[in-house]
Amino acid sequence: MAATLDIKGVEKTFSIDGRAVPALAGVDLKVEPGEFLTVLGASGCGKSTLLRLIAGLDTSYEGSISLDGQRIRGPSLDRGIVFQEPRLFPWLTAARNVALALENAPLAREAKRRAVDEHLALVGLSSFGNAYPHQLSGGMAQRVAIARGLVNRPEILLLDEPFGALDALTRAHLQDELQRIQQDEQITTVLVTHDVEEAVYLGDRVIVMAPRPGRVAHVFDIDLPRPRRRTDDRLVQQRARILETLEEISGESARPLATQPVGPLEARPALA
Amino acid sequence: MRRGLTLPLILLLAWELASRLGLADPRILPPASQVLLRGWAAFWNDDLLGNLLASLTRDLAGFSLGTLAGLCFGTLLGLSRLGDRLLGPSFHGLKQIAIFAWIPLISMWFGIGELAKIVFIAIAAFVPVVLNTEEGMRGASRQLIEVGRVLTFNRRQRLTRIFLPSALPAILTGIQLALMASWLATIGTEYFMTVGPGIGGLIIEGRERFEMDQVMLGILILGVVGFALNAVAGHLGRVLTRYETA
Ligand SMILES: Nc1ncnc2c1ncn2[C@@H]1O[C@H](COP(=O)(O)OP(=O)(O)OP(=O)(O)O)[C@@H](O)[C@H]1O
Ligand SMILES: [Mg+2]
Numbered sequence: 001m002a003a004t005l006d007i008k009g010v011e012k013t014f015s016i017d018g019r020a021v022p023a024l025a026g027v028d029l030k031v032e033p034g035e036f037l038t039v040l041g042a043s044g045c046g047k048s049t050l051l052r053l054i055a056g057l058d059t060s061y062e063g064s065i066s067l068d069g070q071r072i073r074g075p076s077l078d079r080g081i082v083f084q085e086p087r088l089f090p091w092l093t094a095a096r097n098v099a100l101a102l103e104n105a106p107l108a109r110e111a112k113r114r115a116v117d118e119h120l121a122l123v124g125l126s127s128f129g130n131a132y133p134h135q136l137s138g139g140m141a142q143r144v145a146i147a148r149g150l151v152n153r154p155e156i157l158l159l160d161e162p163f164g165a166l167d168a169l170t171r172a173h174l175q176d177e178l179q180r181i182q183q184d185e186q187i188t189t190v191l192v193t194h195d196v197e198e199a200v201y202l203g204d205r206v207i208v209m210a211p212r213p214g215r216v217a218h219v220f221d222i223d224l225p226r227p228r229r230r231t232d233d234r235l236v237q238q239r240a241r242i243l244e245t246l247e248e249i250s251g252e253s254a255r256p257l258a259t260q261p262v263g264p265l266e267a268r269p270a271l272a
Numbered sequence: 273m274r275r276g277l278t279l280p281l282i283l284l285l286a287w288e289l290a291s292r293l294g295l296a297d298p299r300i301l302p303p304a305s306q307v308l309l310r311g312w313a314a315f316w317n318d319d320l321l322g323n324l325l326a327s328l329t330r331d332l333a334g335f336s337l338g339t340l341a342g343l344c345f346g347t348l349l350g351l352s353r354l355g356d357r358l359l360g361p362s363f364h365g366l367k368q369i370a371i372f373a374w375i376p377l378i379s380m381w382f383g384i385g386e387l388a389k390i391v392f393i394a395i396a397a398f399v400p401v402v403l404n405t406e407e408g409m410r411g412a413s414r415q416l417i418e419v420g421r422v423l424t425f426n427r428r429q430r431l432t433r434i435f436l437p438s439a440l441p442a443i444l445t446g447i448q449l450a451l452m453a454s455w456l457a458t459i460g461t462e463y464f465m466t467v468g469p470g471i472g473g474l475i476i477e478g479r480e481r482f483e484m485d486q487v488m489l490g491i492l493i494l495g496v497v498g499f500a501l502n503a504v505a506g507h508l509g510r511v512l513t514r515y516e517t518a
Contacts (some may be wrong), residue, residue, distance in 0.1 A: 055422060075421050075422045075423075076424065077424055078420070079421070081422055083415070083418075084453070085415065087415050087416060087418075087419050089419075089434075089437070090515055091440070091515045092515075098421075100433065101421060101423055102427060103423065103433075104424050104425070104426075132515045
C-alpha cells in the first residue's frame with residue numbers, strides 16, 4: 001500500500017540577505033514502505049528543511065524527491081507532518097484543533113468525532129478536549145499537535161522533534177504508542193530527534209547528518225526485533241557508537257575554531 | 273464603570289450651578305435641569321423618541337452597508353495580490369479625502385433624501401473596516417497558513433479557518449471605529465441634508481429658533497448614544513475574542 005520514498009541528489013540553498021546559504025547538499029536516501037527512519041544531527045544541519053521538502057511545502061530545490069517514482073509536487077493528506085512547534089490554532093479548542101486534520105478526510109461526522117476522541121486519549125489529554133491552546137502547557141500543546149498528525153493515519157508520517165518538550169515518562173509512553181501505531185499500520189515514518197536513545201529505540205535505521213552544508217554523514221542499521229527493550233545491550237552499544245560519530249562530526253566542524261589559541265578554560269572537551 | 277460616571281456628574285452639577293448662579297447667560301447655557309425638563313416635554317409632545325429612532329435606523333442602515341462592503345473589500349485587498357495592485361492605490365488615495373468633502377458629490381448623485389444619507393454614512397463606516405480587515409488578514413501567521421497547506425485546505429477553508437479568525441481582533445477594532453464614525457456621519461448628514469426626522473434636525477431646529485435647551489438636549493443625546501454604542505462594541509469585542517489569553 002505505502003510507497004517507497006526516494007530522495008536523490010537533493011540540494012537546497014536559501015538566500016539570507018542576498019547571501020546564498022546551502023542548507024542541504026547531495027542528500028540521497030531511500031525509505032522503504034513501513035520503515036521507521038530516525039534522523040540525528042546538530043542544530044542547523046537541515047533536518048527541518050528536509051522534512052519540509054518531503055512534505056511538499058517547498059518545491060524549489062535541486063534533485064528529486066519521489067514516491068514510487070512520482071515526483072512530490074505539493075502537500076497531500078497521505079503525508080502528515082508534526083512540526084517542531086505545536087502550531088495550534090489559538091481560537092480553536094484542543095479537540096477542534098485535532099479535528100482540523102480530518103476536515104478533508106472522507107469520513108462520516110460520527111467517525112471523525114470518535115477518531116478525535118481516541119487520539120486525544122492516546123496522548124493523554126481526554127479531559128482537555130475543550131481547553132484552548134493558551135490554557136495548555138508547552139508539552140500538552142505538543143501532544144495535541146501529535147494527535148493532529150496521527151489522526152489522519154497518513155501513509156508517510158514526518159515528525160520534527162515531537163517529544164522534545166515532554167517529561168521522561170510521557171515521552172516513553174508516547175514513543176511506545178507511536179511505535180505501536182507505526183507497526184500496526186505500517187506507516188513509513190521519518191522522525192527527527194536530538195535524543196540518541198530515542199533514535200536507536202525507535203528506528204529501523206538511524207541517519208546522522210552533518211552541517212554546513214547539511215548532508216547524510218552516516219547510516220546505522222538497527223537490526224533488532226520489536227518490541228525492543230530499552231535496556232537491551234545491543235541498543236546500548238549502538239547508542240555509544242552513534243554518540244561517538246556525533247562527537248566526531250561536531251569535532252570536525254569545530255576544527256577551524258581550534259586553530260585559534262586555546263585558553264586553559266576552553267581546553268576541556270566540549271561534550272562531557 | 274461606576275467611577276467613570278463621577279466626572280460627568282460633577283460636570284453636570286457645575287453646569288447647573290454656573291447657570292443658576294448667573295456665571296453664564298442662561299440664554300446661551302440653560303441650566304441642566306431645564307434641558308432635562310425640555311427632554312421630558314419633547315418626549316411627550318415633539319416625538320423625541322421618533323427622532324431618535326429615525327437617526328438610529330439611518331445609522332444602522334449605513335453602518336451595516338458600509339461594514340459589509342468594507343469586510344469584502346478589505347478581504348480582497350488583504351488576500352489577493354492582484355486585487356491589492358489594482359485597487360489598493362486608488363483606495364488609499366481616496367481615503368485621504370475628508371469624509372465631509374463627499375457630501376456635494378453624494379447629493380448630486382443621490383439627492384438629499386434618505387438614500388443619500390445612508391450612502392454617506394456607509395462611506396464613513398467603510399474606510400476603517402477596510403483598513404483593519406486588510407491589516408488583520410495580512411497578519412495571519414505564516415506557520416498556521418502552512419498547517420493549512422499540509423491539511424490541503426481549499427480556498428474557502430483557508431478563509432474561514434485561518435484568515436478570518438486571525439483577522440477577527442483587527443476586524444472588531446475596525447467595526448468599533450466604524451460604529452463611531454457612522455454615528456458622527458449620521459449627525460453630519462442631518463446637519464447638512466436637513467430633510468426628514470432625526471436628532472441632528474432637532475439641533476438645527478433648536479438653533480434656528482434660538483432655543484438653547486433643545487440644542488443642548490440634542491447634544492446630550494448624541495453623547496449618550498455615542499457612549500452606549502462604544503460600550504456595546506467594546507463588550508462584544510471582548511466576548512468574541514475570549515480565546516486570547518483570558
Ligand atoms: N526560510 C529560511 N530562510 C533562510 N534560511 C533558512 C530558512 N529555513 C532554514 N534556513 C537555514 O537552513 C539551515 C538549516 O535549517 P533547519 O531548520 O533545517 O535546521 P535543523 O536541522 O532543523 O535545526 P534544529 O535542530 O535547530 O531544528 C540553517 O542554516 C538555517 O539558517
Ligand atoms: Mg529543526
